[in-house]
Amino acid sequence: MPSTLLTDVAEAKITAASGSGTQVAITHIALGDGNGANYGPSFSQTALQRELARQAIETRHIVGGNAWRVKAEFGPETPAFFVREMGFFDADGDLIAIWAGNDVQARQTGAITYLVDHVLSFSRVAEGVLIVNAPDDVLFDLAVTTGTAIANLQLETLRQADAIRAAHGSY
Structure with missing residues (x-):
């Protein structure tokens, strides 16, 4: 063996x-x-x-x-x-x-x-x-996944803010 x-x-x-x-x-x-x-x-x-x-x-x-x-x-x-x-x-x-x-x-x-x-x-x-x-691969993967999810949420928030400003103007 x-x-x-x-x-x-x-x-x-x-x-x-x-x-x-x-x-x-x-x-x-x-x-x-x-x-x-x-x-x-x-x-x-x-x-x-x-x-x-x-x-x-x-x-x-x-x-x-x-x-x-x-x-x-x-x-x-x-x-x-x-x-x-x-x-x-x-x-x-x-x-x-x-x-x-x-x-x-x-x-x-x-x-x-x-x-x-x-x-x-x-x-x-x-x-x-x-x-x-x-390193703990599972923990690293979780950190990368979490970081990616947070970045995507922030991008979506910015996209929605731009859409609201375009539709209604600045306040």
């Missing part, structure tokens, strides 16, 4: 950041073809076997005390290849987590938008060491 492993580099960086006020910011997702074959990932990996595309994480939100969901899109212009591995990289470019497995069902990129919607679990890190900080 494909699995997502938190790498040794990630464990060391997160442990070092604990209590220091620094952070490990996971910023990018990379896709690779595993050199054309499935494989079991290892904790000691520092790179994908063959990275072929990388995108910034577009959205992320908390799904638990030590897990968050990340989303990214790889557009139709992405080169065509069969995805057998996925890497999650921090702002320093270090591999933090890797998804791969001997039984991965490879899916092809290119010509269509390839969507990544993945839950990252940080269960390898000691309890209380990790603070998952990600």
Whole structure:
């Protein structure tokens, strides 16, 4: 079964950041073809076997005390290849987590938008060491929807005021 492993580099960086006020910011997702074959990932990996595309994480939100969901899109212009591995990289470019497995069902990129919607679990890190900080997509969507509704109400009020002035003149 494909699995997502938190790498040794990630464990060391997160442990070092604990209590220091620094952070490990996971910023990018990379896709690779595993050199054309499935494989079991290892904790000691520092790179994908063959990275072929990388995108910034577009959205992320908390799904638990030590897990968050990340989303990214790889557009139709992405080169065509069969995805057998996925890497999650921090702002320093270090591999933090890797998804791969001997039984991965490879899916092809290119010509269509390839969507990544993945839950990252940080269960390898000691309890209380990790603070998952990600925006709440639902709350953000609500804020955008509310802001749009208020703007539309204000525009309608102005439109009606202009119509009343045009029909009756200024007072």
